[in-house]
Amino acid sequence: MTPEPIETAASPANITHHILSVLVENKAGVLARIAGLFARRGFNIYSLAVAPAEIHERFSRITIVVDADSAPLEQIVGQLNKLVNVVDITDLSPTDAIERELLLATITTNVDVQTNLMEVIARANAAIVDVDAHAVTVALAATPQACDDFERTLAGFSQVELHRTGRVALPRLGRPANPLAE
Amino acid sequence: MELTGAQALIKSLEMCGVETIFGLPGGAILPVYDPLIDSPIRHILVRHEQGAGHMAEGYALATGKPGVAMVTSGPGATNIVTPIANAHMDSTPLVVITGQVPTSSIGSDAFQECDITGITMGITKHNFLLQSAQDIPRVVAAAFHIATTGRPGPVLVDIPKDVAQSTMTWWWPETIEELDLPGYQPTVSVNTQDAKDAADLIAAASRPVLYVGGGTLKSQATAELLAFAERTNIPVVTTLMARGAFPDSHVQHLGMPGMHGMYTAVMAMQRSDLLISLGARFDDRVTGRLDGFAPEAKIIHVDIDAAEFNKIRRADVTLQSNVRDAIEALDAALVTPPDLASWWTTLRDWQERYPLAYDEPENKGLLRPQAVVEAIYERSAPGTIVAAGVGQHQMWAAQHWKYESAGTWINSGGAGTMGFGVPAGIGAKVGRPDATVWVIDGDGCFQMTAQELVTARSEGIPIKVAILNNAYLGMVRQWQEMFYEERYSEVYLSPDLPDYVKWAEAMGCVGLRATTPEEMRAAIDTANTINDVPVVIDFRTDSSEKVFPMVPSGASNDGIVVHHSQRDPS
Numbered sequence A: 001m002t003p004e005p006i007e008t009a010a011s012p013a014n015i016t017h018h019i020l021s022v023l024v025e026n027k028a029g030v031l032a033r034i035a036g037l038f039a040r041r042g043f044n045i046y047s048l049a050v051a052p053a054e055i056h057e058r059f060s061r062i063t064i065v066v067d068a069d070s071a072p073l074e075q076i077v078g079q080l081n082k083l084v085n086v087v088d089i090t091d092l093s094p095t096d097a098i099e100r101e102l103l104l105a106t107i108t109t110n111v112d113v114q115t116n117l118m119e120v121i122a123r124a125n126a127a128i129v130d131v132d133a134h135a136v137t138v139a140l141a142a143t144p145q146a147c148d149d150f151e152r153t154l155a156g157f158s159q160v161e162l163h164r165t166g167r168v169a170l171p172r173l174g175r176p177a178n179p180l181a182e
Numbered sequence B: 001m002e003l004t005g006a007q008a009l010i011k012s013l014e015m016c017g018v019e020t021i022f023g024l025p026g027g028a029i030l031p032v033y034d035p036l037i038d039s040p041i042r043h044i045l046v047r048h049e050q051g052a053g054h055m056a057e058g059y060a061l062a063t064g065k066p067g068v069a070m071v072t073s074g075p076g077a078t079n080i081v082t083p084i085a086n087a088h089m090d091s092t093p094l095v096v097i098t099g100q101v102p103t104s105s106i107g108s109d110a111f112q113e114c115d116i117t118g119i120t121m122g123i124t125k126h127n128f129l130l131q132s133a134q135d136i137p138r139v140v141a142a143a144f145h146i147a148t149t150g151r152p153g154p155v156l157v158d159i160p161k162d163v164a165q166s167t168m169t170w171w172w173p174e175t176i177e178e179l180d181l182p183g184y185q186p187t188v189s190v191n192t193q194d195a196k197d198a199a200d201l202i203a204a205a206s207r208p209v210l211y212v213g214g215g216t217l218k219s220q221a222t223a224e225l226l227a228f229a230e231r232t233n234i235p236v237v238t239t240l241m242a243r244g245a246f247p248d249s250h251v252q253h254l255g256m257p258g259m260h261g262m263y264t265a266v267m268a269m270q271r272s273d274l275l276i277s278l279g280a281r282f283d284d285r286v287t288g289r290l291d292g293f294a295p296e297a298k299i300i301h302v303d304i305d306a307a308e309f310n311k312i313r314r315a316d317v318t319l320q321s322n323v324r325d326a327i328e329a330l331d332a333a334l335v336t337p338p339d340l341a342s343w344w345t346t347l348r349d350w351q352e353r354y355p356l357a358y359d360e361p362e363n364k365g366l367l368r369p370q371a372v373v374e375a376i377y378e379r380s381a382p383g384t385i386v387a388a389g390v391g392q393h394q395m396w397a398a399q400h401w402k403y404e405s406a407g408t409w410i411n412s413g414g415a416g417t418m419g420f421g422v423p424a425g426i427g428a429k430v431g432r433p434d435a436t437v438w439v440i441d442g443d444g445c446f447q448m449t450a451q452e453l454v455t456a457r458s459e460g461i462p463i464k465v466a467i468l469n470n471a472y473l474g475m476v477r478q479w480q481e482m483f484y485e486e487r488y489s490e491v492y493l494s495p496d497l498p499d500y501v502k503w504a505e506a507m508g509c510v511g512l513r514a515t516t517p518e519e520m521r522a523a524i525d526t527a528n529t530i531n532d533v534p535v536v537i538d539f540r541t542d543s544s545e546k547v548f549p550m551v552p553s554g555a556s557n558d559g560i561v562v563h564h565s566q567r568d569p570s
Helices: A030-041 A073-081 A111-123 A144-154 B005-015 B027-036 B049-063 B075-079 B081-089 B133-148 B161-165 B192-204 B214-218 B222-232 B263-271 B323-333 B341-353 B369-379 B392-400 B421-431 B443-449 B452-459 B474-483 B500-506 B517-529
Strands: A017-025 A044-052 A059-067 A086-092 A097-108 A127-131 A135-142 A159-164 A168-171 A178-181 B002-004 B020-023 B042-045 B067-071 B094-100 B126-129 B154-160 B167-169 B208-212 B236-238 B253-255 B274-278 B298-303 B317-320 B385-388 B437-442 B464-469 B510-514 B535-540
Touching: A017 A030, A017 A073, A017 A168, A030 A044, A030 A059, A030 A073, A073 A086, A086 A168, A097 A144, A111 A144, A135 A144, A144 A159, B002 B005, B005 B027, B005 B133, B005 B161, B005 B167, B020 B049, B020 B421, B027 B067, B027 B094, B027 B154, B027 B161, B042 B421, B042 B452, B049 B067, B049 B075, B049 B081, B049 B094, B049 B421, B049 B443, B049 B452, B067 B075, B075 B081, B075 B094, B081 B094, B081 B154, B094 B133, B094 B161, B126 B133, B133 B154, B133 B161, B133 B167, B154 B161, B192 B274, B192 B298, B192 B317, B192 B323, B208 B222, B208 B263, B214 B222, B214 B323, B222 B323, B236 B263, B253 B263, B263 B341, B274 B323, B298 B323, B317 B323, B369 B392, B369 B437, B369 B464, B369 B517, B385 B392, B385 B421, B392 B437, B392 B464, B392 B474, B421 B437, B421 B443, B421 B452, B421 B464, B437 B443, B443 B464, B464 B500, B464 B517, B500 B510, B500 B535, B510 B517, B517 B535
Parallel strands: B020 B042, B020 B067, B067 B094, B094 B154, B126 B154, B208 B236, B208 B274, B236 B253, B274 B298, B298 B317, B385 B437, B437 B464, B464 B535, B510 B535
Antiparallel strands: A017 A059, A017 A086, A044 A059, A086 A178, A097 A135, A097 A159, A097 A168, A127 A135, B002 B167
16 A cells, blocks of 8 residues: 655745845854744744854854745845844845755665665665664755655655755855845 | 953943933842942932833933843843833833843743843844853943944843852953944945935925934934925924924924824825835834825835835835935935925815814813813923823824924834833933923823832932823723724723822822813923922813824725814715
């Protein structure tokens, strides 16, 4: 029996989304300030990733995929830029950005599905990162679209767990990002 | 020089030019109150922390300088949350110092602990939780820098008790760079091309209006506004936050727009073909129903805060700048002002047909509240400062008083905080002791913060309070009368309970009561001669009086309801 494919929450492919790459001071509470701002102004976050920034340890980079249907992008950026700890905001339009996301999934293995599963993993260029007698954990670092596709395919198997990171992005070479605020 | 954190905090406040702190001590802030004894800073001991916050706001609004309040942790801090929210809505520069439990106790639900930086995150321009005493000079200087530059606002500094008690080596940041605020660049300059585009719109307009908001007062642009208005002959409206930014006596002034604005001010905006917004933010009380607001108007939007652009109403030209620089740029870019003769004919016709109106006082035992406001205005010195609470009395004070200069109208606009009047009036009087300060208050508002008159009496701050006592939460009563079929729900307060005269006397003030026009004039004159203690006058007013004009909530401004004497008989 093949389970029905899982319907995922409205993916960025279905909404007007923008990727904001936000450089912030690495201070206590800065994530709460950003999350609080989005909550109280009714802006929707699709995904969010935080990591120390490349330039200096005192900064972090937050990559926020925002739903630009929930509020005009200009308003989101304008309000975000008023936060004192926000140093720089770059709007990466999906067509001008390289986006990557990491997907980890643990799948139950048995003789019936094993061959099929190995094919799916190979076709997606995913990697097997952990394995035991009953299950296998696979990893895929790819575009959000490829992660979506892979997730849909995996829905046909018996999943134990599936996690995605939310995307990170950089401007495409030769297409300078739009610096919205400094 | 080795100092304790507490000494460094007080010294830092002195370095920032602080002359007055409004506050109330408690456990966590105790160390800071000790060096205060040796400081030249005047501390005003309030009776409730909300009073400290509103006093600091009144001080800031009357002087243009940042107001400073200091309270303890936990309930002391939460009691000042309302003034912080109020200052945030009205862009008032405030620095609030709160005590905090020792660093090692944070997060343990310690006695009088609360996460005040978390609570005020959404209602401050920024806030700080101090981590080390060495950081105190930088954080205090940064707090004042942030509170007073760009779009002003409240900044909170939370100081844990152990940070106040530990020692530091004194230093003082001499440059902006040392404040270490890489994400804060408040300085903007007018884009010349935008100014030219705006000037082109002005030159081509036939029905322009200068829509003057609180940002005009914040950027001290009243002289530039007057010159530009007179050069261009463009009519002026001043919002509730901008009363006093343009003289009410000026022939080009149409008055206040909005829900309870002057008919001509409201309709001038509705029929305008160009609104020049100067530090205003298209608040819902001004626009009425948005899709019916000023349908033919192009918009020039001047604001220091770029996030205001296109938030409510899409602008044709935006100028990110303080209002003063923007007016100067517009003035330089504008070659020939438009001919507005026909526009003025329309406006003068409206002014003649729809002046501010209320029924003349009948001798039936109660005063008309509007007449009380007018009588105080006529019998008080020019330049008198008026502070108001929130409600009907606030609207009458905004409508019936003639404001001629900046800092003479102190009120709670965006937040609509009842009880603002008495403490804000005290703060204004502290900031400008030579000015007469009248608080025009409602009976509902007065009961919320009247205890601060004890502060006023003990600190020698002789304000005058006019209670327009109509025995009701009057504005709510007005809405229930007009929109809820006169079903009055929980709005009656009683004219006699409390006895306002006795209450005033118990607080060390002079208490007077006036029921007739003669008593009204006598009481005002008596109050104006008393300059050593606060005076409270209980004016018994007619509870059936309503504020007109009125744009009903949810209606377009075209649906403005005028006084019954001006309504079309059909």
